Amino acid sequence: MSVVDEVKQRIDIVEVVNQYVRLTKSGRTLRGLCPFHSEKHPSFFVYPEQQSWHCFGACNTGGDVFSFIMKKEGTDFGETLRLLAQKAGVTLSTKSEPKAKEKDRLYQVNQAAAQYFHDLLLRSPESEKARSYVASRGLSLKTVTEFQLGFSPNKWEGLKQHLLDIGYTEAELSTAGLVIESEGGETHDRFRNRLMFPICDIRGQITGFGARALDDSSPKYLNSPQTPNFDKSSSLYGINLAKAAIRQQNMVVIVEGYMDTITAHQNGFSNVVASMGTSVTEKQVGAIKRLTKNMVFAFDFDTAGKEAMLQAERTSTEALDKDTIALPYRDPNRPPPPLDEAQVRQDQKRQRIVTYAGIPDVEIKVLILPEGKDPDDVIKEDAKIWRNLLEEALPIVDYTFNMVTAKLDLNTAKDKSSAVDKLLPIIAEIKDTVRQAHYLQKLARLVNVTERNLEAASKRIKPSQGRRQAEEPRQEAIAQALRPVFSSPLEEYCLALLLQHPELKGLSQHPLPEHFENSENREIFVAWQKVDDLSSLKEELDPAIREYVDYLVTKSLLPNQIEEKYADCILNLRKEFLRSLEAKREAALALEAELGGTAAELAKLEEQGIEVSVQLGEVFAEKGRKVRSKGGEK
């Protein structure tokens, strides 16, 4: 979830507006005197359910909490975000790059820490237990040195004292995540009594640490926190030692754990890196794409993988996703549907696969591990088995075919349709048209229907919405619950089209900024009119929404009939806008009638309603014309 969504989720528009306007409530709507124009009779309404506002008076405009503050305080989007984030208690990561010098200093302090841990592991009497653990895992001294494994002693200030002694400051230790600050402002070592795995970037600079408990402390694995140098979701363990082999073999094998990587390297499989216990993130794929486009994922997709994926969903955005799952809806009258954990995992797994399948110019294969074993076990048992498994790795879409159809009886109509429901959205996501056609053919053969029928069905799936359309109602409910509350698929889809196809800017028909209900979408739409390319667009926008732009730019869209889709989008946005306006006006009208509005006010609202109806009529007429002209072509 983006920081903007998080702020919106925590902020209540009623509370915010209440600080400027005295609101009177009735039912689910509130009204007050408009703070933007002078009036005697209130025509300003707030809708807690939609977290939006609208003035039916002189302003005749509305929006969300962001647009309210922007209009009221005259702030730009970024300033508004900071203001509201502070109110909501959301910390904004300062995306401004720390100076190169500062970063260098952090690499150095990490290097000094790694050296300290490493020396202790090799020589200190207190590392006896760590050394015997390393020996029990069969690691050679050469491997221990190559990976610079270490031991953090069971002391509160062992590392801290050492680093202070050699000239680092407490602030540097803290920024590097090597110490933890307690409530009283005292700091102590983060890693104690653990086997230490320094994590390097591709150039071999130590960015952070992974640490395995040597007793039964929890958690078993502990990582450095996010720092200016360390971002777990984009790091790959072992990449510094694997890069040459990856280039040479034009293939990377991605495993889950530190030990899997180390054992692989020790046995001559040097193109192996670890995603560090999480499923592979798009950032990681992006980082490795520069070395090779052939990736093999070697983790158990069916059992442990599920767990890891669930973890990934939660940790990849620094626990924000967890909030999406855990936070109740604001409106107590509409609780979220109960979440079935297993079902959620299954959904997320499929979602991942859909995402992986949609990554362009990358061939992702899945290595199927023997039940209950991880790469570490397999390689140690027999390197030949590992080699065979690698050779038998299946492209991820084929793997999904097997997985989906294994439990189905494709002689029955019900199971055929279930196979199509599950596989078609994944196929629709594939960007490469040749590969897409290949899998359409495969599915057609499998369920024994004509390819043309399937193709027609796949075209009806819009990538942004297709998944949801194809899901069963229950999954639909879960997907809804997991979705950031404020996302609007239609707005996102329209922006993704625009950003990915700059040629659309040349067309004469466009949506109006107000047709985007989400302020950040509106912000991006308006900024895109002013600039020519994506990098200028990002410069134009607040850092907090740049990542969201990246998401929109990489969203996979079917490459056909772009102009037509855009035209549909414009119409649909307008329709949605008018419908929502209509609903708001009706709620306002009901409130007016209840609180005893004057006849003139009621008449005015009615009149506006007629205007909206006329416009909606126009939209439907135009949609009708389009459908007829499409029919005429055939």
Ligand SMILES: [Zn+2]
């Ligand atoms: Zn007004």
